[in-house]
Amino acid sequence: MTERIELLYWDGCPSHPEALALLRSVVDERGLGLEVELREVHSDEEAESLRFPGSPTIRVDGRDVDPAGADGRPSLSCRIYHLEDGRVSPVPSRKQLEDALQ
Amino acid sequence: MSLALQEQAPSFALPGVDGHEHTLDSYADADALVLIQSCNHCPYVQAWEGRMKAIQRDYADRGVRVVALNSNDRVRSPDDSFEEMVARAEHEGFNFDYLYDRDQSIARALGAERTPEVFVFDRDRRLVYHGAIDDNRDDRQVGRHYLRDTLDALLGGAASPIAETPAVGCTVKWRQ
Numbered sequence: 604m605t606e607r608i609e610l611l612y613w614d615g616c617p618s619h620p621e622a623l624a625l626l627r628s629v630v631d632e633r634g635l636g637l638e639v640e641l642r643e644v645h646s647d648e649e650a651e652s653l654r655f656p657g658s659p660t661i662r663v664d665g666r667d668v669d670p671a672g673a674d675g676r677p678s679l680s681c682r683i684y685h686l687e688d689g690r691v692s693p694v695p696s697r698k699q700l701e702d703a704l705q
Numbered sequence: 706m707s708l709a710l711q712e713q714a715p716s717f718a719l720p721g722v723d724g725h726e727h728t729l730d731s732y733a734d735a736d737a738l739v740l741i742q743s744c745n746h747c748p749y750v751q752a753w754e755g756r757m758k759a760i761q762r763d764y765a766d767r768g769v770r771v772v773a774l775n776s777n778d779r780v781r782s783p784d785d786s787f788e789e790m791v792a793r794a795e796h797e798g799f800n801f802d803y804l805y806d807r808d809q810s811i812a813r814a815l816g817a818e819r820t821p822e823v824f825v826f827d828r829d830r831r832l833v834y835h836g837a838i839d840d841n842r843d844d845r846q847v848g849r850h851y852l853r854d855t856l857d858a859l860l861g862g863a864a865s866p867i868a869e870t871p872a873v874g875c876t877v878k879w880r881q
Contacts, residue, residue, distance in 0.1 A: 616875060616876075617874075618748075676783070680747075680782065681747055681748050681749065681874075683746075683748040683751065691748050691751040691752050692748060692752065692842075693749055693752070
């Protein structure tokens with residue numbers, strides 16, 4: 604059972620509001636009754652210590668919703684997500700979030 | 706502060722991924738010059754890259770040149786080194802020039818802040834449009850084609866229907 608959902612973001616990338624809205628939508632749809640914990644990453648040092656591979660990064664009970672990108676170089680940058688149809692996006696797909704919250 | 710509308714394009718002499726140096730005068734024959742502040746690592750750039758290629762393809766015969774500039778600091782963004790630029794251009798089959806603004810002087814002269822961010826210059830190299838390529842990073846949801854509309858107007862001898870829009874994308878990675 605899911606206990607914790609975190610969204611880490613860097614304010615220099617414009618994608619986190621869209622990611623947060625999508626994430627909340629999936630959380631509500633699943634009736635999880637959980638709040639998304641928001642954490643802003645401010646510095647390269649913080650990115651390093653949090654193993655933050657770019658904005659946004661979403662973790663469910665500590666597990667990245669996109670494991671393939673979880674080990675990317677920590678940095679204050681926009682994160683790349685690869686969608687199911689092969690396209691690139693600055694936010695994870697709905698399916699990635701649904702799978703992570705199963 | 707971004708370059709103002711009707712201001713002249715800045716001069717430049719920059720290495721391209723094709724191994725040649727490119728200057729503003731290299732594009733003297735173009736009826737419209739489209740400079741796009743770009744980079745390798747940004748998901749917004751990657752989402753729009755296909756449309757950048759399509760615009761160069763569709764407007765090449767009408768005297769339009771698309772030129773992408775990468776000014777990102779390679780220390781802060783190792784994926785944006787010149788070597789990585791060469792590799793990406795080859796892998797993605799870029800049909801436009803991709804230039805390396807290593808000292809970031811052209812990005813500063815343009816006042817660029819985001820990637821991708823478009824600057825369209827007319828035959829006299831005066832800025833006529835500045836902003837986004839279109840209104841949605843998702844190519845299936847585009848409603849307004851700002852860059853194409855600007856080029857159509859410009860090549861038809863009319864004023865750009867829209868002069869400025871907000872560029873949406875990653876920040877330029879300035880040297881610290």
